[in-house]
Amino acid sequence: MSPLLFSLLLSLLSLSPLPLSSASDRLPPGASLSLNQTLLSPNAVFSLGFLPSSSSSSSSSWFAAIFYTHIPSKTPVWVANRDSPLTDPDGTLTLTPDGALSVLDGQRRRLWSSHVSVPDAAAFLLNSGNLVLRRGGAAATWQSFDHPTDTLLPGMKLRLNKTSGEATKLTSNGFIFTLEPRFGLETLLLHGRDLRWRGPMWLGIPILSVQFGDVSSRYIQTVHVSPDEIYYNYTMEDSALLVRYLLGIDGTYSFLVWDGSSKTWNATNVVPARPCDWYNRCGSGSSCDPSGGVPLCRCLDGFSPKDATGWKNGNFSSGCEPRRRLACDGSDGYKKIGGMKLPDGYSVAWDLDMGQCRQSCSLNCACRGFSHVNYSTFNMSGARCLTWGSELKDLVQVPLLSQDLYLRLAAAELADVPIGMAPASSPPGKSGRRVKILLAVGISAGLVLSGVCCYCLICRLGSRKGGDGERADLLPLEEMILASELAREKGSLPMVQFKCVRAATGNFSCLNLLGEGGFGPVYKGKLKNGEEVAVKRLSKASKQGSEEFANEVLLIAKLQHRNLVRLLCWCAHGKERILIYEFMPNKSLDSIIFDPRRSGELTWERRFAIIKGVADGIHYLHLHSRMRVIHRDLKTNNILLDKDMNPKISDFGLARIFDMNQTQANTKRVVGTYGYMAPEYALDGIFSEKSDVYSFGVIVLEIITGKRCTGYYPYKNSLNLLGYAWQLWEEGRGLELLDPAMDSRFSEIEVLKCMQVGLLCVQEFTTDRPTMTSIVSFLCGECGSLQAPKQPAFAIGRDSNPSSSPFSIAVDSLPPQSSHQTEEEKSC
Structure with missing residues (x-):
């Protein structure tokens, strides 16, 4: 060549x-x-x-x-x-x-x-x-x-270069997931420059091993810190398991696990999804309660709402402000607040001890609080001191992996300051005398309280010795199944030893954590015979206390129905309050119905069966149980699903018993969940069977549509799902409400029948709502027809006719959502 x-x-x-x-x-x-x-x-x-x-x-x-x-x-x-x-x-x-x-x-x-x-x-x-x-x-x-796009795989590093400020970013449709650009201590989810969600701050644990729900492998997160960079990555103990984080085009960030049997990606965690996920949902000086309690937002100790009228009507965007100004003369002190995601807008000082961190805040009159972490606790060198100015934004109650915030308050607000955190310094004169007086009062109160406790203990021991002479021994957990039938015949449930509960849950291991609700964390437990149970442990940060705990133990023992979850036993040990239930492998209805990746599993046949099952359970509570029971907190995440997708109503902590001739009751303590509460209960504290009927109607519409009830639906001033469903019903377009994730096999008659029932249940006046007896008969085809529904309560915006509904103002006062959000994202 x-x-x-x-x-x-x-x-x-x-x-x-x-x-x-x-x-x-x-x-x-x-x-x-x-x-x-x-x-x-x-x-x-x-x-x-x-x-x-x-x-x-x-x-x-x-x-x-x-x-x-x-x-x-x-x-x-x-x-x-x-x-x-x-x-x-x-x-x-x-x-x-x-x-x-x-x-x-x-x-x-x-x-x-x-x-x-x-x-x-x-x-x-x-x-x-x-x-x-x-x-x-x-x-x-x-x-x-x-150079990732929208996916974070095991082994990938979410990295921040401390010198240049450059950080790894996932991007999708204008949304960005990245590390906080100054210190890299937390993750952020943005839309453009608007912050939508802020992850919990890194606690300082270099290697964190946890179990996500029922995922078959442990999740292991590693954090590496050096003078030049900080990066996070994760792996799975079972490397063959296919998992990924995905930033969706709708702006949600999800952890997905591939299920080879169903050929679907299952999401175990999606943010933002709950009300408290949205950045600064409650304004500054206030904390958000993700358990769905009422109210959603609460001012910090020593703070009060800036806009009392708006706060009363459910508009929390203005936040809270201190009741008293700081004196900055050494008399100010600190109150320890635990179980919180630390607020945004912090400054960091490194390698200060606890005392130095507190002093650095005390010397700055603008400092409103501090938090300290000693990394040696996690076998690392150094320490971290965080301080905050006047704005305490985006506080959320998160009992697990939370950090302590020491809130700085004026001396007059510190009557119940934890020992050792009272005034930042101990000035002479009046402040010193005030401390002595407080100590004297505290000691006196302690002696009185000790006497009362001793008296109660003696009475309790005496009562145990009385009666039929039977022993009050605690039953071991593995024997509770055998003893449960006998206990139910006596109208009570067996009490188990705390050590047995710890053994069944692996000492409440994170590996067994299933999730968390208003009561507290829920763990998966296993008996010696291999039977699985769900263990609910009352959280110290929970608003539910001994009253709700005792109510559930005493009430649910007398209730037996195939559509009610079965409480097996309970435990009270010191401050521990624990309820042990039968295990529901499919978790709660909301975990499936609102997940676009799983909602397709619920065919119309299954949805219709769930609706009828829930109706049967409520009907039993209202009419056929030993007493008439008003649940007061019916919602999709209190509907659990067994292995066959059969529904079971749970969480009776807020339930109340009615006399057979009683029609309604009134309470000054309104508890429940926004969106599911009947108008007469939310505004006036009046509850009855028809309050549960209203909640059932909301659940029915959510099951039909696969959408949350309190989302924003931009259709003819419809503020939420109820208004949207009403508008389509009025126009004869009811079938358009069906969840698009469902297959095309459904009965039009059944769908319209359920939609009619849902709209009848959410009518404004209790006299217009049907009873559960007529609902069950109609759903089962035992009665021919029901009346035509009227416009629902809490449905139409103020623009349509502000004087037509006394309830529109409270709903319309919710902060507006940005225009780029989808219906699912805008749910409260």
Whole structure:
């Protein structure tokens, strides 16, 4: 071959990249991938190739992406040319001779590039799903893990460079998930520059191992800190489990687990989803209660609402302000507040001890509080001191993995300051005498209280010795099933030893944590015979106390129905209050019905069966149990589902017993959950059977639609699901309410029947609402028809007719949501 011909051949080869001959994990220099070719990771879990921009077989644009090989939907975890789709079928993913990875169209125009040129480098697709460029055995010069799109895989680092301030970002449809740019101590979810959600602050634990719900493998998070950077990553104990974090196009951040049997991605955690997830939901100086209690927001100790009228009507956006100004003369002190996500807007000082941290706040008159963490607790060096100015924003009650906030208050607010945290210094004179007086009063009160406690204890011991002479021994947990029937015959439930509860839950291990509600955390327990139970442990931060605990133990023991959850036993040990139930493997209804990835599991047949089952359970409470019971807190997350998706009503802590001739009752303590509370109860404290009927109607509409009741529905001034359903019903378009995630097999008659029942139940006046007896008969086809529904309460906005409903003001006072949110995101 002549030298001229050889040079010409080399030139042609440099212009036309070499096609990949067969599937492998390596793309050599000068090689390319066409539309029908892929790289395959050594473990065959991940592939690199082109995916069509739509599911249609006639798609005319493509993306170069890494995706799961054996998942039918070809789920992408990284996309190269996300902003510049390939529209030319002759395009390629090419590793140019100079070592740059590029997406080129048929005319050799560059649509995307790695912008890193390393001659003779090859591209490798690793088992982790990471695409790396490297030469020989050298370290990677570029990797896809450093340039994520919308997915965080195990092993990927969420990183902050402390010097440059550059941080890893996941992006999707204008939403950004990243680390806080100053210190990297927390994660943020933004839409543009607007902060939507703020994650809990890093406690200082370098390695955290937890169990997410019923996921079969432990989740292990690692945090690395150095003078130059901080980064977070995670792995699963079972490396074969397919998991990922996803920032969705709707702005939600989810942890997803692949279920091979159902061929679906199951979400175990989605934010923002609950009311307290939204940034600064309650304004400054106030904390948000994620358990769904009433009110949603509460002022901190020593604070009061800035707008008392708005606060009373449910508008918490103005927040709270201190009742008294700080004196800044040494008489100010601190109150310890536990069980909280620390507020936003902090400053950090490193390597201060507890005393120095407190002093740094006391010397600054603008400092409103501090928090201290000694890293040596977690076998790390150093300590962290956080201080806050006048704004204490985005406080949320989170009993697990929370940190203590020491709130600075004027001396007059410190009557109940914890010992050791009273005044920042001890000035002479009046302040010193005040401390002595408080100590004297405290000692006297303690002696009186001790006497009362001794008297009560003696009385209690005496009562145990009386009666029929039977022993009051505590039953071991493994024997409770055998003893439960006998106990129920006596109208009570067995009490178990605390040590047995600890053994069943692995000492309340995070590995067994199922979730958390208003009562407190719920753990999965296992008896010696292998039977699984659910263990509810009263949280110290919970608003529910001994009254609700005793109410549930004494009440539910007398209730037996297939649609009521079964309480097996209870435990009271010191300050511990524990309820032990039968285990519900499918958790609560809301965990499925509002999850777009799981709601498709509930066919119409199953939904209709759930509606009828819940109706049967309420009907039993109102009419057929030993006493008439008003539940007062019916909602989708209090409807549990067994292995066969049969519904069971739970959580009777707020329930009340009615006399057989009693029609209603009144309370000054309104408790329940916004959206499910009847208007007469929410505003006047009046509750009755018809209050439960109203809540049932809301649940029915949520089951039909798969949407939360208190979302914003921009349709003819409809403020929520009730108004939206009413408008469509009035226009004869009721079937449009059906959850689109459900398949097309349904009975139009059953759907419209349930919609009519739901709208009848949520009518404004109690006399218009049906009884549970007529509802059950109608759903079972035992009665021909019901009356036409009227406009629901809490449904139509003020713009329509502000004087027509006395309830529109309270609902309309909720803070407006930004226009980019979807209906699911805007739910309160």
